[in-house]
Amino acid sequence: MTSSTVASGRPDRPAQPNLVFRRLRGKRSPAEFAAAVRRAAREIGERVSCDARYIGRVESGEIRCPNYAYERVFLHMFPGRTLTDLGFAPRSSVRGRGARTGGWTRGPGDPHDPNQPHHPHPTYRPHDNHEESDVLRRAFMTGGATVAAASLSPLGLALDAAAAQRPVRRAGASDAGALEETVRRIRLLDDRHGADGLYRRAAAPLRAAYALLDAGAARQTTTDRLAAGAGELALSVGWLAHDSGRFADARSHYAEALATARTAGDTALEAHAFCNTAFLARDAGRPREAVRAAQAAQRVARSLGSDRLLALLALREAGGWAGLGDGAACAQALARARTLHERGPCDADPEWMSFYGDAELEGLEAQCWSALGAWRRAARHALRAAGAQDPHFTRNTALYCAELADDLARDGRPDEAAAAGGRVLGLLAEVQSSRVHTMLAGTARVLLPHRRAPGVAEFLDRYAALRRTG
Template sequence: MTSSITTSSQPDRPVRPNHTFRQLRGRHSPAEFAALVRRAAREIGERVSCDARYIGRVEAGEIRCPNYAYERVFLHMFPGRTLADLGFAHRSAVRGRGARPAGDVPLVLAVGETRGPVDPYDPQNGSEPQDRFEEQDRHHPQNTYETHDNYEESDVLRRLFMTGGGATVAAATLGPLGSTIDAVAANRPPHRAGSSHAAALEEAVRRIRLLDDRHGADGLYRRAAAPLRAAYALLDAGATRQTTAERLHSGAGELAISVGWLAHDSGRFDDARSHYAEALATARMTGDQGLEAHAFCNTAFLARDAGRPREAVRAAQAAQRVGRPLGSARLMSLLALREAGGWAGLADRTGCEQALARAQALFERGHSDADPEWMSFYGEAELEGLEAQCWSTLGDWRRASRHARRAAELQDPHFTRNIALYTAELADDLARGGRPDEAARAGLRVLDLLDQVQSSRIQGMLAGTARVLLPHRRAGGVQEFLDRHASTPRVV
């Protein structure tokens, strides 16, 4: 059977190629230039998912003005130049409220809710987040929404979280699949999925990761079920093109992993295991080695936390087998750390030390273009934090606290949840290592972050630290920590 190919409506504005940007690319291929853009982004602490397609769209004039993250990267690459010097239009010329062409799919809706006057991500809203999108690009059928890591959005999310809690943040920002979610709930799945659906699915994954980085999983997990159901409804509907089908399968698998992680971090281990298995099945059906390695990686982490260390070792080793051909040393480093965690759970110090040594050696090879996008969290701080967990499991509190302290000090402020996690690890290691006063100070720092972070995992760690510190009430700061911990609301 031949699938009918549907075409989305195109913007009314004529597209003008960006010849200036093409000249700046020089002799580099689009893929080579995209690699240079990603490298420049890392130099200034930005994270963009630039690829050859994005460069092609810029040069074709489909992207008339880059979002703020790309703007910072381009101006860093070409110091002394303005956006106009790079062939882009002024931002004020592309931020209007252009009417949506008839038949376009409205992709930015709150999950499970209707539009309201305070929805900060309504594309018809004149508030600050509208600036994240190029006005023309917002409705383009191949929109990849590469706007998820700019600081303007971070400020909005932080304000929402502080005033409304994690559920409010989720409702406001997990909505690029809104129309599909509504259709699935009404038993009206789409007849065919297009590239706009694939782009919305990819954006849902990015937003979940962004929110988890800042605020933890507890306020997000229940909200994330609807996008996941919509993702698999899109797979069942079929796609207009093979490339779109591949993006949908990859996006659905990554979304299943992201939702699985939310379940994992909020203590719902059985749910997490189910979601990871779903992602693994999706990966194997399509031969997606990157997705399979990611699913095994998270399965290993879950098995360690659930008290199944031998399964953790096997899953980590399976991830390394499937991930080796991908060519990312950083990926292999993280997978070696997952294996080390399993060996620590088995009280195999030798196996753990050998895996840790491999992880360190692979990490020192540095970044590469083969590094998966989902690994943006994995830097030196995460390396130190995971090693701290290994030493803690082995009962070496001195080494564990040294690595946990270094992890907290190295962590980028963007990752609020991880700062709280590493500091909670430090507090527990110090408490068990016989340094109650230092443990109390670290625990108080974590409590200061709990108005921004909702994570059952972190709260469970603090509860364990409090139990260890109970006999040391007379030590400096311990009573204050115990009192504040006792009065802190628990996540439901």
């Protein structure tokens, strides 16, 4: 889900320098320090294209928070410290903001900024512009996006129906910024809690986003941001529908995003829309469509300069081939994905791919082998996925463990399946995802004849109790 940079109402305001990071560099030149970063990356199996310019942009404050690969490297270099100890902003304050930024035309984007690779929009700070429009306040910034321990409390994403239908004046930079902030909020909450509690609350902001786009803007840069933001929000809402089992709604939202991308000539958004369409087609039992959409996404994405994006799209294609039962074509796509993935992250990787890494690669490969009935091989990859997942992505951790439980159950290892399923049950207080629940239901059915195996009865009883209370 490609995010738009949240752009400032005061673009001339300078970024806050990262003085902490500058002190840590000490007497080394930016080039020498960049070389040290690359060496540290190799020590932990990461690949980052760090150079003196990147270090300069960190120290100037242009890069407020590094991507996950750089984060792992910096924390390895400075053990015991957090990102904020290194002078960066908390990730929750920037999640989803940075895929489009200043000074570059559509296409490959800035090759030196992992948070901001694509479009010409300066960085937005939500509190810089105190002259926010009524549409901004009502549609996107009302209330707080607080999360209770066991469920989502009401989000600040509601828009009253009368306001949504009222004519909107011409949109400005603050409206685009509010739209981008909404995409960021939705993604952050989805990463942690899944889609079920979010989907219906996200529909009103989507209507408001397209109302802003229809109202037009005085500046082309604002129009571009509104189109990108509306398209990204359509993809985010579509993903919430997808993950909560509302496939027809998801298909409609993805088609809307694709139309927006083509109308605006936004290649990055188009690749993202095809990527999501391929994933949905696989899940909805249309594997041939999944292959076609993934191949279309790869054609579009070749100009964007991101090997990791192409790796993900190859995995989408592999999922389609697996659904068609074509093991040879699936294996070829998986091999291509691994080759691209092993080239490592780069600064052109879109910000919406922050969920993607070693864990997602393993998880998607597990799903392919599972679809082909190779349960033992699938379980091996699912186990790697669950072990490699960043703790921030609670929903994905639950998903990989559910995949592992199902593969183990079908491979005739009921005790191990019950243990993995029990881990998923422990995460469901935080995660609301129909996909995870559906997978658990299938695992429980497979395990029913094995109630006497160690741990199976306990898992089945806990699962039954969850269904009764849910």
